[in-house]
Amino acid sequence: MIAYDPVYVHPLAAGHRFPMLKYELIPEQLMYEGSIEAKNLFSPVLCPLEMILRTHSSLYVDKLMTNSLSPKEQRAIGFPQSPLLVNRERIIAKGTVDCCTHALENGVALNVAGGTHHAFADHGEGFCLLNDFAIAANVLLHEQKAQQILIIDLDVHQGNGTADLFKNEPKVFTFSMHGRHNYPFHKKISDLDIALEDGTGDLEYLSLLMEHLSKLLENVKPDFAFYLSGVDILSTDKFGKLKVTPKGCIQRDRIVFNLLRQHQIPCVVAMGGGYSEDIKVIVEAHCNTFRAAKEIFDLQ
Secondary structure, three states: OEEOOOOOOOHHHOOOOOOOHHHHHHHHHHHHHOOOOHHHEEOOOOOOHHHHOOOOOHHHHHHHHOOOOOHHHHHHHOOOOOHHHHHHHHHHHHHHHHHHHHHHHHOEEEEOOOOOOOOOOOOOEOOEOOOHHHHHHHHHHHOOOOOOEEEEEOOOOOOHHHHHHOOOOOOEEEEEEEEOOOOOOOOOOOOEEEEEOOOOEHHHHHHHHHHHHHHHHHHHOOOEEEEEOOOOOEOOEOOOOOEEOHHHHHHHHHHHHHHHHHOOOOEEEEOOOOOEOOHHHHHHHHHHHHHHHHHHOOOO
16 A cells, blocks of 8 residues: 655745645556556545654644744754644654554555654654654554564665664664765764765665665564665765666665565555656656565565
8 A cells, every 4th residue: 555645745845835746746657557556545644643742752742733843943854844844744654654554464555755764752854853654663562563673764864863763762673774975964873874985886785785684684583664765875866975776776675675575574665865856767766666565565
C-alpha cells in the first residue's frame, strides 16, 4: 500500500497550497504505467497528538499547535510556521504509521512523502517539524508490534534528529549512510554512521551498503525496518555532492529490498530528498523505488 497526501505543501511556500510537483507526479506516473491501481493508494488523516507525544516533547507540540514557535525556531526549520504546515506534517506522520500496518500484512508499504529525519524531540530543523519514522517506530514498540527495529537512512543528509531521538533506545538501531560534507554540518551519532566523501560513485557506494547492511541484519536481528530512500545521492542532485548514477540508485533499492525480503523483515519506505534540476529525473528515481518494492516483495 502507498500513503499519498494530495495536499502536500512545498516548504518554501509556507501558508499556501502550492504543490511540490514530485509528490503529485509519482503516483500519477505509477498509475499511468499500470504499476499500481487506485486500490493501492490511501490518504492518511491527522496523526493523533497522543502518538506524536510519544516522540516529541509536550512543550514543542504545544508550540506547533498554537502557532507559537519563536523566529529563531522557525529559522532552524527553514520556513515560517503555519497551521497548514503543521497539519501537513501530522498527515505525513500518520501515513507512515498506517504504512506499518500494511507492511506487517504485505511485507512492504511506501509513503509518497515522509522521511522527516531532521526533527528532534523538542525542535525542528531542515524543513522537518515532526519525525515520522520516530513516531511510527514508537507506536510499533508501544503496541508491541515490533521488538527490534532497524532504521536504514540512505538520504544523502544524515538523519541527525532520528539518531538523537533513539540514542538511548536499544530497541531501535539507527543506520545512516550519508555525505560527510553535507547538511547537517553538526551531525549526531547514529548507532552506525557511514560518512561518504564527495564524489563517491556506484561501486564504492553499493559495496559499502551491501557490506554493512548484511552485517546489521545478522547482528541486530530486526523484526521491522524503516527505509529512507532519498534520491539526492544522484550525481545530478544540486546539493548531494555524490556521483551515484540512476542505475546505481536502482541497485541500492534492490539491495535493501532483497536483503529485507530474504530475512523476512517487513519494511516501511519514505521518499526523502531529491533535488535534481530535471523533475523527470527525480520522479523516475522515486518511481524506481516503488517498482523495485513491488517486484521483490511480489505485490499485486
